[in-house]
Amino acid sequence: MHSEAITNGRFDFTPQPDPRANGNAAVPAAAFEREDERVTEVFGSGRNRRILLIGGGGYIGVPVSTELLRSGFRVRSIDNFVYGHQASVSGLLLNPGYEMSVADLCDQIALRTALEDVTDVVVLAGLVGDPITRKYPDCSRKINIDGIQRCFEIFDTCKLNKVIFISTCSNYGVVAGDALATEQTELRPLSLYAEAKVAAEAALMERGRGDYHPTVLRFATAFGAAPRMRFDLSVNEFTRDLFLGQSELDVYDPDTWRPYCHVRDFARLIDLVLRAPAERVSHKIFNAGGERNNKTKRQIIEHILERLPDRRVRYRDHGGDPRNYRVDFSRVSRELGFEPQHSVSDGIDEIIALIQAGFFNDVDMRRNYYGNYHLDHADG
Numbered sequence: 001m002h003s004e005a006i007t008n009g010r011f012d013f014t015p016q017p018d019p020r021a022n023g024n025a026a027v028p029a030a031a032f033e034r035e036d037e038r039v040t041e042v043f044g045s046g047r048n049r050r051i052l053l054i055g056g057g058g059y060i061g062v063p064v065s066t067e068l069l070r071s072g073f074r075v076r077s078i079d080n081f082v083y084g085h086q087a088s089v090s091g092l093l094l095n096p097g098y099e100m101s102v103a104d105l106c107d108q109i110a111l112r113t114a115l116e117d118v119t120d121v122v123v124l125a126g127l128v129g130d131p132i133t134r135k136y137p138d139c140s141r142k143i144n145i146d147g148i149q150r151c152f153e154i155f156d157t158c159k160l161n162k163v164i165f166i167s168t169c170s171n172y173g174v175v176a177g178d179a180l181a182t183e184q185t186e187l188r189p190l191s192l193y194a195e196a197k198v199a200a201e202a203a204l205m206e207r208g209r210g211d212y213h214p215t216v217l218r219f220a221t222a223f224g225a226a227p228r229m230r231f232d233l234s235v236n237e238f239t240r241d242l243f244l245g246q247s248e249l250d251v252y253d254p255d256t257w258r259p260y261c262h263v264r265d266f267a268r269l270i271d272l273v274l275r276a277p278a279e280r281v282s283h284k285i286f287n288a289g290g291e292r293n294n295k296t297k298r299q300i301i302e303h304i305l306e307r308l309p310d311r312r313v314r315y316r317d318h319g320g321d322p323r324n325y326r327v328d329f330s331r332v333s334r335e336l337g338f339e340p341q342h343s344v345s346d347g348i349d350e351i352i353a354l355i356q357a358g359f360f361n362d363v364d365m366r367r368n369y370y371g372n373y374h375l376d377h378a379d380g
Contacts, residue, residue, distance in 0.1 A: 024337030055125025088228035144196035213282035220259035220289030232371030262342035
């Protein structure tokens with residue numbers, strides 16, 4: 001059990017020191033120092049840069065905020081808290097380097113205000129996930145296509161250093177046989193969510209090369225504990241359902257592959273991209289994750305059953321989700337020295353320990369807090 005998840009019975013998300021924080025085999029410490037000098041020369045801020053997180057109050061956004069503050073960045077976050085999860089940022093509000101505003105990415109006035117005195121931007125926001133974008137297609141287009149496009153247009157009018165756009169490995173859709181999807185693999189989006197991500201990637205990569213340095217991170221499927229916990233994601237959901245053991249768990253298409261990555265590893269990677277020399281990340285796309293966390297659903301279930309051997313599972317075919325892909329993460333490892341610190345098994349242990357400690361006993365009563373299920377104000 002990782003100490004950053006539970007400390008003396010309390011929920012604690014303080015990251016542990018990264019032994020490679022000041023350099024690694026791919027990017028030596030001197031390169032990070034030169035990047036600080038470059039940013040200081042251009043922006044006058046250096047290491048103490050102000051990072052805007054658009055969608056910074058969510059499942060991934062809060063761990064990212066925590067990691068960036070630990071690295072010495074100032075963090076400004078905007079989020080519309082559409083799932084009523086405002087409490088997720090409460091542990092950050094007293095940090096003098098942290099600012100939080102309730103705002104929507106589609107509100108251009110609020111976005112321009114948030115961009116004042118900002119050096120870098122991380123775009124996490126959007127209607128996230130295949131199920132909810134399928135449920136609200138009009139909202140999906142308004143937010144994930146039109147809203148993100150307007151964000152990029154506004155960025156073009158600002159003096160910025162780096163813009164990181166969070167995309168998804170779902171863009172690959174189906175990869176045949178034993179092939180691994182690289183960043184050059186043909187994209188085959190199978191949902192509105194992935195289609196919007198593909199369009200946004202293209203729009204960002206087409207921006208002029210002289211204004212700011214854009215980077216796309218294609219995230220694996222997230223797992224692990226975070227202040228705005230989600231139980232609509234495979235590892236987290238399977239672990240909780242099997243721990244509670246209320247009935248036989250149906251698992252559909254058990255031999256389809258997906259890549260997974262812990263939320264705190266995502267946070268480390270975003271921090272790394274912000275600190276890395278611009279020429280290493282500018283106009284580049286990286287698959288975000290690690291080879292050891294490419295898993296089938298069956299493999300995830302087997303990891304859980306090693307810990308909960310008396311639980312019952314029934315495997316079924318034809319679940320309606322055709323996605324099936326393993327992903328090659330060699331580029332992010334080779335060029336940035338990134339390797340995940342947390343395995344899927346680590347995440348399972350973490351969630352079991354938290355449930356045993358009494359956390360998440362209100363999931364059934366606050367379903368929308370713990371997952372992206374429903375929009376209270378939507379026409380779609």
